[in-house]
Amino acid sequence: MADTQQEFADFLVDSNVVEFGDFTLKSGRKSPYFFNFGKLSSAYLLNKTAWFYARFITEKKLSPDIIFGPAYKGTPLGVAISLSLQRDFNTEISYSFNRKEKKSYGDGGTIVGSPLANKKIVTVxxxxxxxxxxxxxxxxIREEVGIPTAYxxxxxxxxxxxxxxxSALCEAENRLNINIHSITTISHILKNLAKSPTNVEQVKKIQDYLTDFGVEG
Structure with a gap:
């Protein structure tokens, strides 16, 4: 598992997903770095990212019925992960995603793809x-009578x-009574960045930020 974490961190840095600057997060905090998932927009990068998720799901033996990708960024990711599980890990799993606004005509509803009711759901x-x-x-998911087993x-x-x-992760786990996993962490990103002397300034800024807002471990 440790290998997966560092390999994925290395991939994210190499793919320039980690950006440096002055960013305002959804939490309102000012951060010296930003995780720009939108940069994984080529077929190769999306496929590789999905493979890491599929590998993680397989290694953790999560065995969901459905991969759920919340709108918007999670939608293509969820589809790509389902394809990777079938193609690379011989595991047939359905996918679903949601509309931001409930549709009142045609097929209607909020969910697109496989119905969630009474199914084990892994959200990505x-x-x-x-x-x-x-x-x-x-x-x-719970409103749709799905069974959220992991995020x-x-x-x-x-x-x-x-x-x-x-940590925000632990708080969310306790609040929602669900297992939340991260494939990698900012600690693994820092380990990668520290390999190059050109990243000294960025590493220091992130370390200072974590001194103010981070948790141990």
Whole structure:
């Protein structure tokens, strides 16, 4: 599992998904880095990312019935992961995603793809910062009578949540009574960045940020 975490972190850095600058996060915090999942927009990068998720799902033996990709970034990701599970890991799994607004005509409803009712659902998303997006997805799945068994994000920023003590990930797990996994963490990203002396300034800024807002471990 440790190999998967570092390999994925290396891939994300090499793909320039980690951007440096001055960013305002959904939580309102000012961050010296941003995880720009939108850069994984080529077929190769999306396929490779989906393969890491599929590998993680297989290694963890999560065995969902459906991969759910919340709109918008999770939608192509969820489809690509389902394809990778079938193609690369010989595992047939359906997929679903949601509309941002409920459709009142045609097929109607909020869910597109496989119905969620009474199915084991693994939700896939990009990054966990405050945990607010997780609440919306799990609430929707439960409203559709689905069974949320796990939530997977690419990166855990390892930041404190609203309590100021526990991580946002742990807070969301406890609040929603669901297992939340991250394929990699900002610690693994920092390990990659520290290999090059040209990244000294960026590493220092991220370390200072984590001193203010991060959690241990």
């Amino acid at each position: 998303d990009d990054v966990l910062t405050s945990g607010m997006t997780v609440d919306d997805s799990i609430r929707l 997977i994000v690419a990166l855990d920023r390892q930041e404190r949540g609203n309590s100021g003590v526990d």
